[in-house]
Amino acid sequence: xxxxxxLPRQMEASKSPDDFIPAALAAFGVEADExxxxxxxxxxxxxxxxxxxxxxxxxxGVAPEPAPDLSQLPPRR
Amino acid sequence: xxxPLDLPLREQAxxxxxxxxxxGELLEAALERIExxxxxxxxxxxTFPERSRExxxxxxxGPLRGVPVVIKDEWPLxxxxxxxxxxxxxxxxxxxxxxxxxxxRDAGAVVVGVGNMHELGxxxxxxxxxxxxxxxxxxxxxxxxxxxxxxxxxxAARLVAxxxxxxxxxxxxxxxxxxxxxxxxxxxxxxxMEGHHMAGVSTTIVSGPLCADAGDCRLLGSVxxxxxxxxxxxxxxxxxxxxxxxxxxxxxxxxxxxxxxIEELRxxxxxxxxxxxxxxxxxxxLATVLIANSxxxxxxxxxxxxxxxxxxxxxxRGLLKYRLMLPAVATVKSxxxxxxxxxxxxxxxxxxDVIAWPTVxxxxxxxxxxxxxxxxxxxxxDAANVRGGALANLTGIPAIxxxxxxxxxxxxxxxLQAAWGQDELLLDAAEALERASQRRWVEAVPPLxxxxxxxx
Numbered sequence: 001x002x003x004x005x006x007l008p009r010q011m012e013a014s015k016s017p018d019d020f021i022p023a024a025l026a027a028f029g030v031e032a033d034e035x036x037x038x039x040x041x042x043x044x045x046x047x048x049x050x051x052x053x054x055x056x057x058x059x060x061g062v063a064p065e066p067a068p069d070l071s072q073l074p075p076r077r
Numbered sequence: 078x079x080x081p082l083d084l085p086l087r088e089q090a091x092x093x094x095x096x097x098x099x100x101g102e103l104l105e106a107a108l109e110r111i112e113x114x115x116x117x118x119x120x121x122x123x124t125f126p127e128r129s130r131e132x133x134x135x136x137x138x139g140p141l142r143g144v145p146v147v148i149k150d151e152w153p154l155x156x157x158x159x160x161x162x163x164x165x166x167x168x169x170x171x172x173x174x175x176x177x178x179x180x181x182r183d184a185g186a187v188v189v190g191v192g193n194m195h196e197l198g199x200x201x202x203x204x205x206x207x208x209x210x211x212x213x214x215x216x217x218x219x220x221x222x223x224x225x226x227x228x229x230x231x232x233a234a235r236l237v238a239x240x241x242x243x244x245x246x247x248x249x250x251x252x253x254x255x256x257x258x259x260x261x262x263x264x265x266x267x268x269x270m271e272g273h274h275m276a277g278v279s280t281t282i283v284s285g286p287l288c289a290d291a292g293d294c295r296l297l298g299s300v301x302x303x304x305x306x307x308x309x310x311x312x313x314x315x316x317x318x319x320x321x322x323x324x325x326x327x328x329x330x331x332x333x334x335x336x337x338x339i340e341e342l343r344x345x346x347x348x349x350x351x352x353x354x355x356x357x358x359x360x361x362x363l364a365t366v367l368i369a370n371s372x373x374x375x376x377x378x379x380x381x382x383x384x385x386x387x388x389x390x391x392x393x394r395g396l397l398k399y400r401l402m403l404p405a406v407a408t409v410k411s412x413x414x415x416x417x418x419x420x421x422x423x424x425x426x427x428x429x430d431v432i433a434w435p436t437v438x439x440x441x442x443x444x445x446x447x448x449x450x451x452x453x454x455x456x457x458x459d460a461a462n463v464r465g466g467a468l469a470n471l472t473g474i475p476a477i478x479x480x481x482x483x484x485x486x487x488x489x490x491x492x493l494q495a496a497w498g499q500d501e502l503l504l505d506a507a508e509a510l511e512r513a514s515q516r517r518w519v520e521a522v523p524p525l526x527x528x529x530x531x532x533x
Contacts, residue, residue: 024402029379032398039395040402046460047399050363051407057360059413070280070473071266073426073497074419 017041020048082106083522086144086238086293093143100143100187104133107145107189111236117217117525120230121147121190122208128156132187141300142185147231147240149192150208152177152284153272161274162194162206162224164388167376167397168274175272177241177284177301184300192240193227196393198282199370200224201251201437201462202447205390210444213255214523215487219441220458222252228287229256235526238288239297243273245282246369247436247466250478253287254490255441257480257521259507260287261294264498265473268301281369281470290519291479291507298500311505314348317429319355323465326453327438334482334489335435338510342433345513346506353425353432358468361418364411365467370400371408377401419472426496431506433493436478437462440487469494477503479510480518488518 021040025032032040065074081089081098092098108126115121129145136142152175153159159170174182181188193211195203203226204210211226213219214234221230225242229252232240242249244262253260268284270276286297299306316339318324324332343350355361382401385394425432438461439449447458469476474497478490491510495502511519 021399021402025398028382028401030382030398030401032395033391035391036395036398039392040399043396043399046457047363047366047403050359051367051404054360054363054367054407054410054414055404057410057414059410059417062413062416064413065416065419068416068419068473069266071264071497072473073423074416076423 017044020044080106082110082238083235084238085290086288087296089144089238090141090296100133103143104129104145104187104189107237111190114234114236114525118212118214118221118230118234119209120193120211120227120234121236122150122193122227123157124190125156129187129189132182136185136187137183139183139185140296141181144186144239145189145237146181146186147190147192147228147237148177148181148188149225149228149240149242150194151198151243151273154178154188157191159274160207161198162196162208163393164207165386166197166274167381170274173272176269178272180269180300180303181241186300189237190231192225192231195223195226196390198224198243198245198248199393199396201247201459201466202442203252204444204447205392207388212444213441214525215257216441217525218444219487220255220444220447222255222441224248225252225287229253229258229260232256232258232287232289233523233526235522239293240287241284241301242287243282243284244470245279246365246470247462249285249287250436250466250476250490250492251462253478254436254488257488257518258287258289259291259294259480259519260478261285261298261500261503262469262476263298263302263500264475267498267500268298269303275373278375279369279372281365290511291504295504298504306501306504308508309501309505311346311502311509314342314346314431314506315429316343316348316350317353317425317432318350319353319432319434321358323358324434326451327435328440328449328451328484330484331435331439331489334484335491338481338491338514339433341513342506342510345509351429353429355421355425357414357418357421360414361471362464362467364414365471366463367403367408367411368415369470371403374400415471418468422472422474430502431493431495433491434465436465436490436492438465440484440489465492473497475500475503477507479507481510481514482518
């Protein structure tokens with residue numbers, strides 16, 4: 001189906017800041033100058049690879065600790 | 078060490094209480110010393126002599142009566158709103174009585190100045206601030222650490238004997254290490270936080286003491302906790318060590334100093350070393366950063382981001398805008414990683430009393446280029462430091478950084494972490510380590526703070 005729209009059959013994950021930051025800024029309506037863009041590019045290169053690793057982690061089986069009391073050890077499971 | 082200001086915090090307090098030291102003279106000496114030494118390190122960004130004298134005049138007979146201290150630019154004072162080291166902090170602030178201020182006032186302490194900090198609390202180096210960078214008293218071309226840069230540099234330069242910092246992702250422990258101090262990150266919720274612009278929102282930030290040694294941290298911590306942190310002799314300490322990048326991707330000198338200190342601590346307590354595993358540690362590090370960064374987003378709007386104060390650093394502006402792009406699903410997963418990490422730690426602390434690893438993997442980097450050389454290659458100090466600092470903030474456990482040596486003339490720190498509520502054990506262990514090393518690291522003073530050389 002997507003072939004008819006001229007889109008690739010499957011989107012591949014991109015780590016490139018150029019594929020992400022300008023589009024995100026435009027979507028939020030946020031302006032950025034060249035220096036800020038450079039900072040965001042650097043941040044993206046640091047943060048995005050581990051974020052992708054985190055997203056790949058299936059945490060669906062983790063029972064939630066609702067409103068955890070961080071001053072105490074968690075309830076035993 | 079003949080000047081009263083060079084005495085430990087607890088000895089200043091004892092001498093004032095005994096009438097052996099005039100608190101008025103001590104305050105004036107602190108103000109004079111700040112004037113003399115601070116220009117080289119930019120640790121204290123504001124003094125208010127009349128307010129300080131009024132505090133002293135009204136000081137009750139508390140455990141810190143008449144003792145000068147510095148507080149980080151992260152809490153309001155009745156006469157001054159915090160600026161968070163930034164020209165624009167996106168949150169409304171006003172002068173007021175914060176929890177740490179009230180604790181200090183009720184203990185009789187005298188707030189003598191406000192400590193510099195890394196802009197928006199978002200760096201481990203202290204080299205970016207609306208006030209200009211703070212500098213490391215051990216080498217003014219090196220970073221003092223952040224974000225509690227000013228409190229640490231002020232104590233290291235002996236402008237005061239104690240300071241209040243804050244730790245959201247290692248921000249007390251990093252500067253404690255870089256400046257050769259002892260810094261305690263308390264169990265979450267145990268120390269005063271009222272009045273902080275993130276109080277009730279942040280699940281990572283705590284207030285805590287930065288002092289020359291654990292004894293002073295115990296005293297200042299007791300004030301912040303509003304309870305006496307009792308001392309006990311730690312015997313048979315079970316010390317957990319970990320075999321991964323936080324203890325192995327570390328500069329050789331830091332690794333040697335920390336391994337030596339861990340062995341000294343084991344011998345001093347008649348304890349044992351046990352290897353522990355924390356498989357979620359890398360994910361926990363990212364989770365901490367994502368949670369800490371997302372919790373501050375409540376006041377962020379696209380319109381606000383388009384109208385940031387131009388005096389905010391380009392780094393701060395760019396990072397604030399980047400935060401908007403963090404995917405919500407990553408934050409959701411981060412909270413699940415927090416649950417996993419807390420469960421893992423609760424099991425680990427069945428087996429060990431403390432976990433030990435280097436607080437940071439390399440000594441203080443240059444101010445102009447805060448990069449560190451590690452066995453794995455060159456990293457930004459922020460990226461390297463967060464690996465070891467984040468876990469305690471994510472999970473709520475207490476942690477302490479203790480000076481354990483020098484490399485390149487700069488201090489090295491060892492981090493000890495314990496189970497929830499075991500802050501006292503960390504202080505006990507730190508004191509045992511001080512005794513085992515004949516206190517040579519906690520009594521080391523930078524040349525800038527040597528009374529003979531500095532004059533004041």
